[in-house]
Amino acid sequence: MRLVRRVFCCFLAILTICLCLVSCQTEETPSASSISCRSLTWGVGGKLPEAKDFVESMPDGYTVKFAENYAFSNLGTYSLSLVFSDERGKETVREVELRLILDEQPPSLTGVSDLSVCVGDGISYRAGVEAKDNCDAPVTLKIDSSAVNTAAEGQYPVVYTATDGAGNVTTVAVTVYVYLQAVTEEMLWVAIDRLITANIPSEGSAEKQVRAIYQYVYDSIKYTSHSDKSDWVRAAYEGIRTGQGDCYTYFALSKAFLTRLGIEHMDVQRTKGIVTERHYWNYVNIGTQDAPRWYHLDACHILGEPKPFGCLLTDAQIAAFSAQRTDSDGVSNYFYAYDSAAYPTSDTKIITSTFYDD
Numbered sequence: 001m002r003l004v005r006r007v008f009c010c011f012l013a014i015l016t017i018c019l020c021l022v023s024c025q026t027e028e029t030p031s032a033s034s035i036s037c038r039s040l041t042w043g044v045g046g047k048l049p050e051a052k053d054f055v056e057s058m059p060d061g062y063t064v065k066f067a068e069n070y071a072f073s074n075l076g077t078y079s080l081s082l083v084f085s086d087e088r089g090k091e092t093v094r095e096v097e098l099r100l101i102l103d104e105q106p107p108s109l110t111g112v113s114d115l116s117v118c119v120g121d122g123i124s125y126r127a128g129v130e131a132k133d134n135c136d137a138p139v140t141l142k143i144d145s146s147a148v149n150t151a152a153e154g155q156y157p158v159v160y161t162a163t164d165g166a167g168n169v170t171t172v173a174v175t176v177y178v179y180l181q182a183v184t185e186e187m188l189w190v191a192i193d194r195l196i197t198a199n200i201p202s203e204g205s206a207e208k209q210v211r212a213i214y215q216y217v218y219d220s221i222k223y224t225s226h227s228d229k230s231d232w233v234r235a236a237y238e239g240i241r242t243g244q245g246d247c248y249t250y251f252a253l254s255k256a257f258l259t260r261l262g263i264e265h266m267d268v269q270r271t272k273g274i275v276t277e278r279h280y281w282n283y284v285n286i287g288t289q290d291a292p293r294w295y296h297l298d299a300c301h302i303l304g305e306p307k308p309f310g311c312l313l314t315d316a317q318i319a320a321f322s323a324q325r326t327d328s329d330g331v332s333n334y335f336y337a338y339d340s341a342a343y344p345t346s347d348t349k350i351i352t353s354t355f356y357d358d
Helices: 002-033 187-197 206-220 233-242 247-263 313-326
Strands: 041-044 054-058 061-064 076-085 092-099 108-110 116-118 130-132 140-144 152-165 169-177 265-269 280-285 295-296 311-313
Touching: 061 280, 092 295, 108 152, 108 169, 116 247, 187 233, 187 247, 206 280, 206 295, 206 311, 233 247, 247 265, 247 280, 311 313
Parallel strands: 041 092, 116 169
Antiparallel strands: 061 076, 076 092, 108 130, 140 152, 152 169, 265 280, 280 295, 295 311
């Protein structure tokens, strides 16, 4: 009987130990497996990465350090060991790589644009803004909005500055427009309807109406180098109210006329990144749905081009103009560069002669 009891006690003890081991392994395995690391590309010239910079995630209570004091004296790729320790001192090792390069590429800033608010409104300067770099070191983003006064109507400069780990800098300047009141479509339509009655023929072809739109917009807006591009309704209304603006204002006011008159049209924008300057214009159908006749409409004052240049041009005409016009660096084919595949092909008949026609 005593022997049976001893065997039973030994069995219970062994079972307890086994259960304890299984329990410990169950706790440790998912914790260690949840450690996630990444390799890094880093530009020399700034602060080198710490062990924690290689970690994407690790369990609470864990710490991380390098397995040794690494020395990085040359450009190239280094293999490193990271040692993770839990609260009980149990260690887990992960291998990563560090690629050191000579970084001379500045970071990029996306989502930075002019902003518009009404008097007394708050401004979210960082909403939608992202700074990216070719290396993994953190990018510092600073926003200088010290000149903005949201208590008074006006135009105020704001400067975004992104600095990467190697000290490369990108700076983008925008404008904050502070208005006394919000602009609704209803407000714009009231103003546009008055202008249509006074300046646009109620009878005649769509071409006749579009030419009248071009003439009014071209003549009534004085060109300036800046405008609020956050809202075409606001831009069109401000063009009417102030009588000035840039290409976006000419585009927006033309769009307002076309919309109100029911003339089919599309918005066109120069492909971003070709040159720093943006450009906007309209694409209009002066035909019908069954027999469309698409032409480009650009009522903006284009330096060196007499009126009515820009009024109902074909694809070939704007391509010929772009081919000969160069920017400050002598680069051509940029002015009317856009994603033509996203638009129907224009009519080929020339109805507005230009200097660039064959």
